[in-house]
């Protein structure tokens with residue numbers, strides 16, 4: 001049996017937390033041979049702490065063989081102590097009529113504090129996934145607030161967008177979703193994101209050629225993927241939770257255990273490639289192996305794509321400017 005690893009989850013009593021923790025504890029994220037210690041953070045309010053207690057009782061009641069320990073706390077330095085993985089979910093969600101960036105100033109302070117706490121007490125190799133919105137800029141804030149940790153280990157979740165795009169493409173082309181490869185979602189987790197299937201294949205053949213519908217791409221597919229979060233809020237009255245938790249599991253699992261040669265989308269600090277300034281947390285295609293992700297390099301950027309990639313970049317730069325005063 002492997003030694004247990006420590007997985008910190010913030011916002012553990014929230015709706016994503018409730019869909020996420022049980023799957024981590026059952027081995028779906030890190031493997032069926034990897035024991036985990038869950039270190040869960042919630043707000044210091046009585047209601048949040050009581051709800052967290054309830055979640056911990058239910059985790060116990062599952063008798064997961066891989067669950068080697070559970071810690072519930074309102075102190076970030078307890079939750080992140082020696083953490084090997086940190087899933088930063090805890091943040092306010094948007095409601096109907098809001099954009100994710102409307103949450104920026106309210107949620108930003110969470111990520112300066114949690115970045116600093118990770119910097120102080122987490123494992124030096126901690127792998128961080130930011131889910132709380134606006135996810136890219138919150139990941140940027142956490143990364144900048146943790147100067148002693150490897151910036152490459154701060155990532156934002158665009159996997160839900162990637163998975164949404166896969167399903168839309170599979171429906172349109174009438175192919176099984178699992179047969180589609182080489183999809184990318186560039187940029188920000190916001191309506192400006194650019195889902196790009198120019199390179200996508202189905203059983204090795206071009207999906208773009210098979211669909212062959214530029215109008216559908218520009219006027220249906222791209223906006224539909226970009227606004228899917230809002231459509232879920234409209235339908236449910238609450239933002240996506242089960243699909244968000246599922247995407248978080250996919251993101252971490254592929255990062256840690258490898259993507260099997262397949263492209264997946266991760267929001268990662270830019271290395272300057274594709275005309276994205278260094279350090280901006282931007283969705284790019286990566287392949288992961290042995291716990292390390294590598295960008296897919298050298299993809300052609302045509303005029304349509306350049307315009308789309310620059311638009312989402314401009315929004316990220318605007319968000320970054322909006323939080324610069326918090327970062328000293």
Ligand SMILES: NC(=O)C1=CN([C@@H]2O[C@H](COP(=O)(O)OP(=O)(O)OC[C@H]3O[C@@H](n4cnc5c(N)ncnc54)[C@H](O)[C@@H]3O)[C@@H](O)[C@H]2O)C=CC1
Pocket residue numbers: 010011012013014015016017041042043048089090091092093094110130131132133134135157158160161189239240241244
């Ligand atoms: N990146 C993505 O694809 C997605 C991101 N999200 C975002 O994830 C976040 C969480 O969503 P839900 O679970 O639905 O919200 P929720 O409101 O159900 O749960 C959030 C939980 O976080 C806790 N929390 C708030 N501030 C905290 C802090 N400083 N430390 C620890 N815990 C804290 C709250 O008490 C609450 O229990 C939201 O910002 C939402 O917009 C949601 C779906 C997809």
Ligand SMILES: O=C([O-])CC(=O)C(=O)O
Pocket residue numbers: 093094100133160228229230232233239240244
């Ligand atoms: O739309 C929201 O606010 C929640 C979210 O990020 C998503 O579902 O993509």
